[in-house]
Amino acid sequence: MIGMKIGIVGLGLMGGSIASALKSRHHIAAYDCSPEAVAFALSKGIIHEAFSTPKALFLHSEILYLCLYPLALADFIQTHQDDMPAGTVLIEISGVKSEIIHKIDAFIRPDIDIVYTHPIAGKEKQGIAYADAEIFRGANYILVPTPKNQPDHLQSVRQLAAEMGFGVLSDLTAEEHDSIIAYTSQLTHILSLALVESDDQLFDTKRFIGDSYRDLTRIALINETLWSELFLTNKKHLLERVKNFRNSLNKYVKLLEHDDLPGLQKLMRETREKRSSLEAGEK
Amino acid sequence: MIGMKIGIVGLGLMGGSIASALKSRHHIAAYDCSPEAVAFALSKGIIHEAFSTPKALFLHSEILYLCLYPLALADFIQTHQDDMPAGTVLIEISGVKSEIIHKIDAFIRPDIDIVYTHPIAGKEKQGIAYADAEIFRGANYILVPTPKNQPDHLQSVRQLAAEMGFGVLSDLTAEEHDSIIAYTSQLTHILSLALVESDDQLFDTKRFIGDSYRDLTRIALINETLWSELFLTNKKHLLERVKNFRNSLNKYVKLLEHDDLPGLQKLMRETREKRSSLEAGEK
Numbered sequence A, B: 001m002i003g004m005k006i007g008i009v010g011l012g013l014m015g016g017s018i019a020s021a022l023k024s025r026h027h028i029a030a031y032d033c034s035p036e037a038v039a040f041a042l043s044k045g046i047i048h049e050a051f052s053t054p055k056a057l058f059l060h061s062e063i064l065y066l067c068l069y070p071l072a073l074a075d076f077i078q079t080h081q082d083d084m085p086a087g088t089v090l091i092e093i094s095g096v097k098s099e100i101i102h103k104i105d106a107f108i109r110p111d112i113d114i115v116y117t118h119p120i121a122g123k124e125k126q127g128i129a130y131a132d133a134e135i136f137r138g139a140n141y142i143l144v145p146t147p148k149n150q151p152d153h154l155q156s157v158r159q160l161a162a163e164m165g166f167g168v169l170s171d172l173t174a175e176e177h178d179s180i181i182a183y184t185s186q187l188t189h190i191l192s193l194a195l196v197e198s199d200d201q202l203f204d205t206k207r208f209i210g211d212s213y214r215d216l217t218r219i220a221l222i223n224e225t226l227w228s229e230l231f232l233t234n235k236k237h238l239l240e241r242v243k244n245f246r247n248s249l250n251k252y253v254k255l256l257e258h259d260d261l262p263g264l265q266k267l268m269r270e271t272r273e274k275r276s277s278l279e280a281g282e283k
Helices: A013-022 A035-043 A054-059 A070-083 A098-105 A151-164 A174-197 A211-220 A224-233 A235-257 A261-276 B013-022 B035-043 B054-059 B070-083 B098-105 B151-164 B174-197 B211-220 B224-233 B235-257 B261-276
Strands: A005-009 A027-031 A063-066 A089-092 A113-119 A141-144 A169-171 B005-009 B027-031 B063-066 B089-092 B113-119 B141-144 B169-171
Touching: A005 A013, A005 A054, A013 A027, A013 A035, A013 A151, A027 A035, A027 A054, A054 A070, A063 A070, A063 A151, A070 A098, A070 A224, A089 A151, A098 A113, A098 A174, A113 A151, A113 A174, A141 A151, A141 A174, A151 A169, A174 A211, A174 A224, A174 A235, A174 B174, A174 B211, A174 B235, A174 B261, A211 B174, A211 B211, A211 B261, A224 A235, A224 B261, A235 A261, A235 B174, A235 B235, A261 B174, A261 B211, A261 B224, B005 B013, B005 B054, B013 B027, B013 B151, B027 B054, B054 B070, B063 B070, B063 B151, B070 B098, B070 B224, B089 B151, B098 B113, B098 B174, B113 B151, B113 B174, B141 B151, B141 B174, B151 B169, B174 B211, B174 B224, B174 B235, B224 B235, B235 B261
Parallel strands: A005 A027, A005 A063, A063 A089, A089 A113, A141 A169, B005 B027, B005 B063, B063 B089, B089 B113, B141 B169
Antiparallel strands: A113 A141, B113 B141
């Protein structure tokens, strides 16, 4: 696809990174309520054009990425859908699906097609100043097609994901998405947060950390607005995954309590093999 | 210090990395029971010289790094101390202290000085093929001085650590060391292992992971011989740290169960600030 008119609503880390990844092949226009974010994006050449209202952006775009936080997303569509031309194609990119789809389905105009996607990429920084097309290179991408989606729109979304550099594209149902993402993404964040929270700070911790602690806690530099919404809108699956994690932690603790060296080594070996089998998923 | 004769027992990842970091300023000789490791180290110029017995190495070294697993360390000293000249200076580098010091204290000859250290650096790979002096650059280093240590020997160890590129050097008691390291190092490993172990593998996980999962689980590519020993020899502190972690995880779970968005955001903010305060500890 050459030269589509792509609209982006929300110039944060993700909106800015998507713009950066597509700007050499397409015309990128954007809307953001922050004049600073817009000015930054224009001055750095991240977008080609900005509109001062969502309506003007809708009218000038063939396809639109909505790069908004989960709770703001449905509100935005509901507030602005009357300004969208018939046949508008929206792509949303949030990290939860069932609750969002359920909510949006209840009110969205039948002549608007919304494609639900999850680019599994990000940074522990927020804002367009950290926008970086490289975060998509080789990364995983999930599509959650609905019966309403037009096949050619799904195809366009897949094509754009490939152009952005994503590696593996998968189709999942909303329920499947929320279950596996509760494990690979939300559980990792809650563990990292709890690890940092559990520091009793009796020591000057920074003098005694190595790469393992640095790596496990980097995502505790969290964007609390985004992640509190992701946790709560995927609560059922996240709590289930926390339960499984606690069971696994208990296995290790029991072996430790029983001074079971061979048992500990065996479980570590099995765990290592499980992790090794993911290496194909390394970027 | 220029031109010391440094001996290294054990040419694994750590022994090899220490040799690499010191070889340009000092003469490095080594002993390892694996002829392959020795041949590799010589052929790559990681060491200048190898001896076929520990005794020969002791006789030709002014100071010796013992780069052995925790359980092998005391055995090695006990077996070979009769071959050590009076005044031998040993440096051990393992990740636990109280139990090791207690064990070695019980039998070590009074005319041998052993300095207990913990270079907080490593890799999820094992073996001399992965030796890399860069792992020490800016890393933290802990010394656990004992009343028996001669001040000039401690000074030499500090000087060598600085030459290897370590950033911050700290003195701790054995108990302090084991408490904080149970948190920053051993707890991180048990959490990473439990995270991977808890994967029910109902999905093709590698298609749905991002950098957060990759970062949190890299250390689950574990060396089970080393880490099972570290866990068990520091069991008391590790179980205490697991308990604290569980309490912190429970705080997050409770907020989630109560749909407490402001509470979740507040705790995330506090956790983020705790993590931010460690940035000075970033390499």
